[in-house]
């Protein structure tokens with residue numbers, strides 16, 4: 001059976017997103033003082049990005065091994081459900097979605113449930129680092 005969601009570019013997409021996060025986190029770690037290593041990176045991933053959380057975590061496992069500051073760290077992913085705002089009446093709420101039965105893609109419905117006006121997406125498209133948990137060196141008296 002063919003599964004259109006398992007195309008090769010899917011994995012490349014997650015890898016490139018994880019690469020961007022990796023670089024940003026590494027820059028942050030290097031700018032901090034006394035950081036022994038990263039423990040956790042928490043990332044917000046909007047459902048409309050169509051990123052696969054498992055593949056993103058796997059890409060992080062691979063990338064984080066490449067630097068001693070990130071080695072052994074864990075990526076936690078918080079899924080952000082889509083929210084929209086109506087341009088006409090100001091309604092704001094969860095974006096209704098429908099699933100395409102052929103491709104199993106979630107498609108948002110871009111009309112206001114209240115007045116039928118056009119909806120702007122306010123959440124669900126983001127991929128951003130929410131916070132990081134680091135291991136800080138304890139201050140000790142020099143020997």
Ligand SMILES: [Zn+2]
Nearest residue numbers: 086089112115
């Ligand atoms: Zn409306």
